[in-house]
Amino acid sequence: MVGCSSLLARFFRDTVTIPRILGDFHDIRTRPRIRLRDILLCVFLMPFWSMSSLLQLDVHLRNPQMLRLFRCAGNKRVVVSDTTIARVLRWLAPADSRRALLNPVETLETERLLTRSLAPKSRARRLGVFDGSQMGSHYLVAALLCGKINCPVLAEPCPGRGHELKTTQYWLPRLHHQLGATAPQLWLLDAKYFNHSSFQTVRSLKAHLLIKYTPHDDPVETKLFRDVLDDAQRLFAADAKVIEPVESSSGFDPQRLCSWSMKKTSAEFAAFPVNIFLLVEDYPKRAGNAHVKTWIVTTDLTLSFAEAREAAHLRWQIENNEFKRLSHLAGTKTVYFKDPRSFFSLLRLFCLALTVFDAFFYIVIHRSHDYQQLMQGCKFTWKSAFSQMRHRYPHALEYLVTATG
Secondary structure, eight states, rough: OOOHHHHHHHIIIIISSSHHHHHTSOOOOOSSSSOHHHHHHHHHHHHHHHHSSHHHHHTTTTTTHHHTTTOOOOTTTTTSSSHHHHHHHHHHHHHHHHHHHHTHHHHHHHHHSOOOOSSSOOOOOOEEEEEEEEETTTTEEEEEEEESSSSEEEEESSSSSTTHHHHHHHHHHHHHHHHHGGSSEEEEEEGGGGGGGHHHHHHTTOEEEEEEEGGGGGGGGGGOOOOOHHHHHHHHHHOSSSSOOOOEEOOOEEETTTTEEEEEEEEEEEEEEEEEEEEEEEOOOSSSEEEEEEEEEEEEOOOOHHHHHHHHHTTTHHIIIIIIHHHHHOOOOTTTOOOHHHHHHHHHHHHHHHHHHHHHHHHHTTHHHHHHHTTTOOOOOHHHHHHHHHHOTTTHHEEEEETOO
C-alpha cells in the first residue's frame, strides 16, 4: 500500500468493507434510479466534506466532478437531491443502521484497536462509556467503546431529559450481549448512575463500573453525597489513625499539565464491595477552576491509583471526542429533523464514518512516513487532515467511491 490514496482505498474496501456494510441495507424501491449504496455513501461522507445540512450536500453533489465520480448519466444535474436523501432516511430500517454501526467491531478487535492500557505497563482493558445528549431537537443515549480509537456502537432515542437512566438500563444489557466477546470489562458512567439498579445491572453482566462525580459541577442545593461518600470524606479528613490506614498517592501529569493527589478507601454499595477514591488536581495555568476535586467509585478492586484517575478522565471521551466532534464536522447539534427515524438513521451513518476515519488516522499516524506525507507539518485535527487529503491526494475520494463499485 503506497501513499495515502491507495492505503485509504484498501482500508475502506478490504479492511472495514464499507461496500458490504452499505450494500446490506434493504432497499424498498422497485425501480431505483440511483443505487441505495451510493446514496448512503454520500451521507456517510458528509463529515469528510464538513457538510452540516442536506442542502449543502445537494449543492456539492451538483458539481461536475461529483457527477463524473458517481458515473451519472449525461442529462443528470445532481447525483442525488436533498429531498431524495430525506425520503430515503425516513424509510431506512432502524435495524439496518444499528447493524451497520456494529459491523466494524469484529475487524477492529482483530486489529487490537478496541483495548486500552490505563497506565504504563498495565494490562489492556476493554472500556465502554454510556452517556446521554441532545442533538438538534432529539434526546438520545449513546455508547462508545474506548480503546486505542473510539468506536460508537449505539445511538438510541430517549423520551426526554431525565429519562437517560431508564433508557440506558434498557439498552445496556442488550448491547452487552450483542457485543459478545468484545463487550467492555469496565463501564465508565457519570453520577446519575450512582444507584442500586445501575450497579446490579452492570454486575449481572459480569462487568465492572466506574462512577465519576465532581461536586463542582453540581449546584449547592443538589450536592450528591451518599452515605458511602460521607463516610469516606470524614475518614479522609480525620487526622487520627484508623484501623485500616488510608492509602494515598500523588504525581504530575505532563500531558494535562497538572499535579494530582489521591486517597483511597473501601466500602460497600448495593451489596457490592467498592473502592472509593478522592482525586484532587491542580491546574496552575488555568484562569478558572484550577483546583478540581473528583470522587471515583468503582467495583473493579484491581484498579491502581493511576488507572482509576485515567479512567475517570476517559469518562468524558464520549462527550469531548464524539458528541463535540460530530457537531464540529456535521453540525448535529443544530441539524433539525422532525422525524426521529430520519435523524437516527443519519446519526448512525455519521458515527460509522467517525469509527472508520478514526481507525484510518490511527494507522496512518503510526506509519511515520505516511503521516509526514499527509500532514506536511500541519497540526493534526480532523478538519486539517481532511483538507490535506483533498488537497494533496485528489484521487483519494475517487478511490473511496469506486471501491463501492
